[in-house]
Amino acid sequence: xxxxxxxxxxxxxxxxxxxxxxxxxxxxxxxxxxxxxxxxxxxxxxxxxxxxxxxxxxxxxxxxxxxxxxxxxxxxxxxxxxxxxxxxxxxxxxxxxxxxxxxxxxxxxxxxxxxxxxxxxxxxxxxxxxxxxxxxxxxxxxxxxxxxxxxxxxxxxxxxxxxxxxxxxxxxxxxxxxxxxxxxxxxxxxxxxxxxxxxxxxxxxxxxxx
Amino acid sequence: xxxxxxxxxxxxxxxxxxxxxxxxxxxxxxxxxxxxxxxxxxxxxxxxxxxxxxxxxxxxxxxxxxxxxxxxxxxxxxxxxxxxxxxxxxxxxxxxxxxxxxxxxxxxxxxxxxxxxxxxxxxxxxxxxxxxxxxxxxxxxxxxxxxxxxxxxxxxxxxxxxxxxxxxxxxxxxxxxxxxxxxxxxxxxxxxxxxxxxxxxxxxxxxxxxxxxxxxxxxxxxxxxxxxxxxxxxxxxxxxxxxxxxxxxxxxxxxxxxxxxxxxxxxxxxxxxxxxxxxxxxxxxxxxxxxxxxxxxxxxxxxxxxxxxxxxxxxxxxxxxxxxxxxxxxxxxxxxxxxxxxxxxxxxxxxxxxxxxxxxxxxxxxxxxxxxxxxxxxxxxxxxxxxxxxxxxxxxxxxxxxxxxxxxxxxxxxxxxxxxxxxxxxxxxxxxxxxxxxxxxxxxxxxxxxxxxxxxxxxxxxxxxxxxxxxxxxxxxxxxxxxxxxxxxxxxxxxxxxxxxxxxxxxxxxxxxxxxxxxxxxxxxxxxxxxxxxxxxxxxxxxxxxxxxxxxxxxxxxxxxxxxxxxxxxxxxxxxxx
Numbered sequence: 001x002x003x004x005x006x007x008x009x010x011x012x013x014x015x016x017x018x019x020x021x022x023x024x025x026x027x028x029x030x031x032x033x034x035x036x037x038x039x040x041x042x043x044x045x046x047x048x049x050x051x052x053x054x055x056x057x058x059x060x061x062x063x064x065x066x067x068x069x070x071x072x073x074x075x076x077x078x079x080x081x082x083x084x085x086x087x088x089x090x091x092x093x094x095x096x097x098x099x100x101x102x103x104x105x106x107x108x109x110x111x112x113x114x115x116x117x118x119x120x121x122x123x124x125x126x127x128x129x130x131x132x133x134x135x136x137x138x139x140x141x142x143x144x145x146x147x148x149x150x151x152x153x154x155x156x157x158x159x160x161x162x163x164x165x166x167x168x169x170x171x172x173x174x175x176x177x178x179x180x181x182x183x184x185x186x187x188x189x190x191x192x193x194x195x196x197x198x199x200x201x202x203x204x205x206x207x208x209x210x
Numbered sequence: 211x212x213x214x215x216x217x218x219x220x221x222x223x224x225x226x227x228x229x230x231x232x233x234x235x236x237x238x239x240x241x242x243x244x245x246x247x248x249x250x251x252x253x254x255x256x257x258x259x260x261x262x263x264x265x266x267x268x269x270x271x272x273x274x275x276x277x278x279x280x281x282x283x284x285x286x287x288x289x290x291x292x293x294x295x296x297x298x299x300x301x302x303x304x305x306x307x308x309x310x311x312x313x314x315x316x317x318x319x320x321x322x323x324x325x326x327x328x329x330x331x332x333x334x335x336x337x338x339x340x341x342x343x344x345x346x347x348x349x350x351x352x353x354x355x356x357x358x359x360x361x362x363x364x365x366x367x368x369x370x371x372x373x374x375x376x377x378x379x380x381x382x383x384x385x386x387x388x389x390x391x392x393x394x395x396x397x398x399x400x401x402x403x404x405x406x407x408x409x410x411x412x413x414x415x416x417x418x419x420x421x422x423x424x425x426x427x428x429x430x431x432x433x434x435x436x437x438x439x440x441x442x443x444x445x446x447x448x449x450x451x452x453x454x455x456x457x458x459x460x461x462x463x464x465x466x467x468x469x470x471x472x473x474x475x476x477x478x479x480x481x482x483x484x485x486x487x488x489x490x491x492x493x494x495x496x497x498x499x500x501x502x503x504x505x506x507x508x509x510x511x512x513x514x515x516x517x518x519x520x521x522x523x524x525x526x527x528x529x530x531x532x533x534x535x536x537x538x539x540x541x542x543x544x545x546x547x548x549x550x551x552x553x554x555x556x557x558x559x560x561x562x563x564x565x566x567x568x569x570x571x572x573x574x575x576x577x578x579x580x581x582x583x584x585x586x587x588x589x590x591x592x593x594x595x596x597x598x599x600x601x602x603x604x605x606x607x608x609x610x611x612x613x614x615x616x617x618x619x620x621x622x623x624x625x626x627x628x629x630x631x632x633x634x635x636x637x638x639x640x641x642x643x644x645x646x647x648x649x650x651x652x653x654x655x656x657x658x659x660x661x662x663x664x665x666x667x668x669x670x671x672x673x674x675x676x677x678x679x680x681x682x683x684x685x686x687x688x689x690x691x692x693x694x695x696x697x698x699x700x701x702x703x704x705x706x707x708x709x710x711x712x713x714x715x716x717x718x719x720x721x722x723x724x725x726x727x728x729x730x731x732x733x734x735x736x737x738x739x740x741x742x743x744x745x746x747x748x749x750x751x752x753x754x755x756x757x758x759x760x761x762x763x764x765x766x767x768x769x770x771x772x773x774x775x776x777x778x779x780x781x782x783x784x785x786x787x788x
Contacts, residue, residue: 044262046255046290049280053273077620083629095275099594102274146618148605162601165620169597169628174269174276179592181625182632183553187266187591189426192558194385199552205391210383210406210564 056101066114068130070096070164076141077168084181087172095171106163113160120157216480216489223249223458225779226479226494228465228509231318232765233751233772234500235443235451240776242451246783249492250448251463251481253501254290254314257321259434259445263288266428266436269593276593282311284593288321288434288442289313293716297661300652301668308533308652308669309716310504316461317444318502319719320765321434325409325441325561326584327365327766329356331374334760341578342646342758346729346738349376355770363441363769364416367408374760375567381414383407383563384427387556389587389636390564392545396695402583402687403569409561410441410766421450429590431560440560463490464662467513467522468497468748474517476748482662496779496788499725500751500772504533504652507724507754508667510735511654523735523742523750529725530653532646533671534759536720537581539681539711541688542637543699544599545587546607549630556588568761577679581642581761583687589633597628599700604631606698636697640684644715645676646723646758671715681712720764725754739778740771747788751775 042050062070074087074096087093100106117140121129125136132140144150144157145165172178200206224246227234238250259265264286269275272285279285282292291313300310313319332349353376360379367380383406386394394404411431412424422445423437431440438445451457462484469478469491478493499506507530513522521529568580604627605617619627655668685704692699704711715721728734731743740755742748751772753764782788 044257044264044288048296052280057273078625079621081622081625083625098273099275099277102279103277141620145620146616147601148617162618165601165618165624166595166598169600170275170594173592173596173628174594176268176270179268182592182629184589184591184632185553186555186557186589187268187428188555189428190555190557192384192427192556195388195391195556196552196554199388199554200391202552203388203391203547205388205395208391208395210386210390210394210404 056098059101060097061101061107062097062111065128065130066111067093067097069114069117069128072130072137073141073164074168074171076137077165078172084177087168090172090175090177092168092171095174096167099167099171106167109160109163113156113163116156116160120154214489216491218491219493221249221493223247223492223494225249225496225498226251226492227498227500227751228479229253229318229500229502229505229752230316230448230459231313231443231500231502231752232320232768233753234498235317235320235447236769236772237498237500237749237751237776238451238457239447240773241779242454242456244780246456246780248451248457249494250451250457250459251465251479251492252316252318252459252461253464253484253505254316254318254461256461257288257290257315257317257434257444258449259288259321259438259442260436263434263436265430265433267433269591274594277595283322283432286430286433288432289319290315291319298666299658299660300666301655301658303668303670304672306669306671307714308671309714310667310669310721311716311719312502312505316448316459317442320441320443322432323719323765324584324763325411325431326565326763327408327410327441328582328762329376329378330760330762330767331376333374334758334762337758339572339578343728343733345757346727346734351738352767352770352774355774356766358773359766359769363410363446364412364414364422365408365410365766366406366413368406370405370567372567378408380408381412384413384559386563387558387588388551389545389548390585392547392695392697393585393587393636393638393691394564396693396697397566397691399694400687400690401569402566402691404564404566407562407565409559411559411561412439413559422446425559427557427559429557429560464664465501465509466662466664467509468499470513470515470517470522470745472517474515474745476522476745482664484662487662496747496749498749498751498775498779499754502752503722503724503754503756504667506750506752507652508654508664510725512665518744523725523744523748525744526732526735528733529735531648531651532723532726532757533650533652533669533721534644534646534723535715536718536759536761536763537642537644537673537677537680538639538713538718539684539704540637540639540701541685541692541699541711542635542701543692543697544603544631544634545636545695545697546634547696548634549607551589551633553589553633557591575683577676577683578645579643579676579680579761581640581680581684583638583640585636585638587636600624600627600631603698603700636692636695637701638688638691640681640688641718641720641761641763642677642680642684643759643761645674646726646756647674650715652724669716673709673712673715678709678712681710682706685710720753720759722753722756722759722764725750726757727755728757740775741778749775749779
C-alpha cells in the first residue's frame with residue numbers, strides 16, 4: 001500500500017466503512033472473515049460496550065424541570081457570541097443527560113446541586129431558578145461562579161457550578177461547533193513539517209534544535 | 211448424563227503459542243515463516259487495526275466524547291481491556307495496590323501502547339552497582355536482534371552515541387512541536403538533556419514491505435493505525451504470519467494450563483472458549499508462553515502435575531517473584547507565553563517527538579539507577595475533560611486588558627478564556643527503573659477462581675525507598691524544568707505523604723520479571739534462551755524472563771528476545787535437540 005492508496009482508503013473509510021471491509025476481505029483468514037460479518041457501525045467495539053450504550057440511551061435520568069434548569073445554566077456558561085452558538089445550540093444539555101448516566105458519580109452532585117439552586121433561588125426570590133428573571137438568575141450565578149471570592153454559605157453552590165461549568169465545556173468543545181470555535185484543525189492526513197516559520201520567529205525559537 | 215466434555219483435537223502442531231502480543235506475535239512470525247505449523251491461542255477477540263481502529267473519528271462520534279468510562283485511555287483507545295475485567299478478578303496481599311492491565315484482543319496491549327521503543331543498555335543487562343542480579347546475557351548478545359527488529363518493524367530516532375541508550379537503525383524523527391521547543395530550552399537550562407524521541411512509527415516507507423504505509427501524522431497511535439503506520443503485533447506480526455499458511459489463530463481461547471506428559475515434557479494446552487464456554491485441549495511439540503509476565507506466571511503456577519508439583523518450570527520456586535513495573539510520576543501546567551497562539555495542525559505523530567534519556571551519575575544521588583522523561587502538550591483534539599482547568603487558570607494570568615481576573619466565571623468572557631488558553635498545556639512524566647525484588651511477587655490465590663474456574667493471581671508488591679527517592683528526584687527535576695521554561699504548574703505539588711506522586715505498581719503497564727532467566731536452575735526458571743530449565747520444550751517469550759528492567763519500556767526488548775528464542779528453537783530443531 002503506498003501513501004496515496006492508504007490516504008484514499010482512509011478517505012473512503014469516512015464515507016463508508018463497508019467499502020473498506022469489502023476491500024480488505026481475506027477469505028482464507030478465518031478470524032478476519034468473522035470480522036467482516038460485524039456491522040460497520042460496531043467495528044472496534046466489544047459487544048458489552050454496544051449493549052451498555054444502548055441501555056444508557058434508553059434510560060432517562062433528569063426530569064423535564066431539571067433539564068430546563070441545565071439548559072438555562074449551560075447557556076449562561078456558554079452563550080452565543082460572534083464566533084459560535086450557545087451551549088444549547090450545540091446540544092450540551094443532551095450530552096449532560098448522557099454523561100451522568102455514563103459516569104454515575106455525577107448523578108447525586110448534579111441532582112442535589114440543581115435542587116440546592118432552586119431552594120436558594122426560592123428563598124431569595126420566591127421562585128424556582130428557571131422562573132426567576134434573567135437579572136435574578138445572573139445575581140445568583142455571580143454568587144457561585146467565582147470560587148475564591150464566594151461566601152462560605154454558598155460553598156455547595158460553588159461546587160455544583162464548577163461541575164456544571166466543566167460538563168458544559170466538555171459538551172460544547174467536543175461538538176463540531178465547539179471544535180471549530182476553539183480552532184483545532186487536525187485529525188486529517190497531512191505531512192508534519194515542524195513549527196511554521198512565522199511562529200518560530202514570533203517566539204524566538206528559530207535556533208532551538210532537538 | 212452430564213454433557214461436560216473436553217474437546218481434544220487430534221492435530222499435533224509444531225508449536226503452540228499462548229498470547230498474541232509482542233512476544234507471542236514475534237515467535238509466531240519467525241516460526242511460521244520458517245515453515246513450522248503453529249497454533250496461536252489468544253484469550254481475547256479478533257482485532258485488526260485496518261477494520262477496528264477508531265482512527266480519525268471526531269469527539270462527537272463517541273456519546274461520552276472520548277471519556278475513559280469503558281476504556282481507561284478513552285473511548286477511541288485501541289484496548290479491549292483495562293485494569294479491571296468483568297469476571298476476571300485478582301487479589302492483593304499485605305495492603306498491596308498492584309494494578310494489572312490486561313488487553314483481551316489479537317495483538318494484546320501492542321494495539322494501544324505508546325510506541326516508545328528504547329533498547330536496554332549494557333549496564334541494564336550487567337549492572338555495575340551490584341544491587342540486582344545480572345542477566346545471563348549481555349547487550350552484545352541481544353544487539354543483533356534489536357538491529358533485526360529495527361529493520362523489520364521500523365523505528366525513528368537520532369544517533370546520539372550515548373552508551374546507556376544504545377542507538378538503533380533509525381528512520382528520521384518527527385520535528386518538534388512548539389511546546390517541545392520550550393521544553394528543550396527550559397530543560398537545558400535545568401541541566402537535562404533532551405533528544406529526539408524513539409518510536410516504532412514509519413516516518414519513511416519501510417523497505418520491502420507492501421502491507422504497511424508511512425505515517426500520515428494524525429497523532430493517534432493509541433487508537434491503532436488503519437494503514438499499519440506503527441507497530442502493533444496484529445498488523446506487523448500475526449497477520450503476515452497468517453499469510454504464510456502455517457499459522458492457525460484461535461481467538462477467545464483463555465488458557466487454563468499447560469498439559470505435561472508422564473516424562474514431564476509439555477504436550478499441549480487446555481483452554482476454555484470464552485464464547486461457547488466449552489473446554490478444549492490442543493497438542494503441540496512445543497509450548498511457548500507469551501501471555502504477559504503475570505498471565506504466563508499464572509498459567510505455569512496453575513500447571514501442577516506429579517512431575518511438576520510446584521507448578522511447571524518452578525522447581526526453583528521463583529515463578530511469580532521479582533515482579534517489577536516501571537516507576538511513574540508527573541507534573542503538568544501551562545505556558546502563559548503560548549496564550550492566544552496561532553492555530554495550525556500540530557498533531558504530529560502519536561508516539562513521543564522528544565524525550566530525555568537518563569542523564570545523571572548515581573554516585574552523587576541517594577537512589578540507584580534512574581529514569582527517562584516523556585513530555586506532552588499542545589493543540590490536541592478536544593475530548594471529555596476539555597477546559598477542565600481553565601476556570602482556575604484564568605485567575606493566574608492577566609486578562610486581555612492586562613488586569614488580573616477573578617478565577618472562574620461564565621459567559622462570553624469565559625468563552626474567550628477557553629480560546630486563549632487552548633494549546634498552552636505542557637507536562638512531563640518520568641518512567642524509571644524499579645528494583646526487581648524477591649519480596650514483590652504474584653502467586654495463586656488459593657481461595658478464588660475467575661468466571662472460567664481458573665485460580666486467580668494474588669499480588670504482593672511494595673515500593674521501597676529506592677523508588678520513592680527516585681520519585682522525589684523526578685518531582686524536583688520536573689518543577690525545575692517547568693520553572694526554567696516559564697510554565698505555571700497546575701498539578702498538585704506532591705510530597706512525602708503521597709510518595710512524591712509515585713503511581714501504584716502496575717499503573718505504567720511495564721510489569722516484568724516473574725519468570726526470570728538465569729544460568730542457575732535453582733535461582734531461575736528459564737535458561738538464557740528463555741527455555742525452561744525443568745521442561746526443555748517449554749519457552750516464555752513475553753516480559754516474564756526479564757531479570758531486571760532498565761528505565762526503558764519493555765516492548766523492544768520483548769521483540770528482540772522473542773526473535774532470539776524463536777531462532778534458537780529453529781536451530782535446536784535442526785539439531786533434533788527438541
